[in-house]
Ligand SMILES: O=C[C@H](O)[C@H](O)COP(=O)(O)O
């Protein structure tokens with residue numbers, strides 16, 4: 035497979051950056067140094083792809099099974115990846131919790147799980163406000179390590195295009211280790227117990243997982259005894275996704291795939307457009323429409339059936355299975371009323387869509403002690419509401435999209451450890467929004483598995 039290297043930023047079939055800029059894209063950094071930006075983009079355009087177009091097609095095929103109701107998506111990872119977070123321990127911990135969650139879902143509900151990380155590219159954040167004020171000092175908001183620094187100083191908050199090269203390097207290192215883990219033995223299902231060794235086995239969720247792991251081990255032993263070769267159990271397919279927010283970065287990583295002669299954004303397998311940038315005629319939707327990657331769109335509570343039909347016609351006019359995933363983020367209090375009319379509109383439209391629940395972004399609030407947080411019960415209630423809505427309309431609840439970490443952080447309230455606002459001070463480490471910790475993530479997987487088993491029946 036070869037990829038053409040194009041000069042001057044032109045990619046056949048893809049709007050030029052100037053055209054996209056002409057559409058006044060939202061949530062873009064104000065880069066102070068245009069010449070430095072151009073130079074970084076020239077370099078990025080010559081660099082090898084981070085993912086292969088063929089892998090993107092494989093993911094489209096797998097999501098197609100989700101749209102048909104035959105598989106389930108587990109998508110998760112940091113709210114905001116950071117350059118400092120690119121360590122072996124961090125990547126391993128994230129992958130481990132996703133593997134644990136996926137075996138829980140797969141074993142308990144007997145449904146194939148499509149595993150997608152919010153990983154290797156999730157370095158840019160849309161913000162509610164362009165500015166942040168602390169103790170009377172106002173500075174530009176932190177927009178992710180792709181753009182500026184987290185430190186609250188004027189220098190750190192200046193957008194620096196050199197950071198885009200940093201994103202490429204961080205993503206390459208992350209993908210390199212992730213591929214090694216997922217194909218080199220770490221993700222072997224025979225390791226199902228080993229993933230749990232340093233976990234609190236005495237906690238209820240830890241014990242529950244141990245029990246499930248033992249059952250899986252017995253099943254594997256039985257199959258071995260039957261003479262079944264189990265190569266499928268030794269590796270997993272794992273895909274990378276992020277919000278395609280910073281148009282310069284995404285455009286510079288767009289290439290023509292020589293097999294198909296179609297454009298792919300090779301910065302990740304699946305790219306999504308966020309709730310704040312999904313305007314029908316906006317730059318982000320125009321850009322995504324021109325790509326052949328599988329795409330996601332965040333869908334908030336104000337979305338109308340008319341909009342969603344128009345969006346499908348724009349992003350998936352040919353009705354390709356697996357091309358389009360809607361990631362709903364309504365809020366626990368709204369999902370049961372807001373989602374069913376959209377499900378009906380899409381069902382009646384007839385185009386295949388994979389529906390995924392993001393129960394995080396509609397349930398954020400600030401504690402009296404000043405931490406942005408989410409309550410585990412609200413998160414779970416939104417997931418329940420997602421399943422309820424699909425049950426009502428007769429459609430398939432195709433997956434969950436979580437902000438999570440493999441560490442024992444204290445960022446979200448509740449869960450089996452019953453974290454309260456005063457606990458948040460202990461390990462509040464996110465660079466943006468609060469993530470479920472390892473206990474909470476696994477608890478959620480068990481709860482979702484129960485509901486999924488019911489949806490399948
Ligand atoms: O992750 C999503 C958004 O970037 C985030 O919720 C925005 O947070 P803010 O409201 O603090 O800007």
Ligand SMILES: C=C(OP(=O)(O)O)C(=O)O
Pocket residue numbers: 113160277307308309310332333363395
């Ligand atoms: C910004 C995000 O979500 P949303 O667009 O749904 O607010 C996100 O998932 O990081």
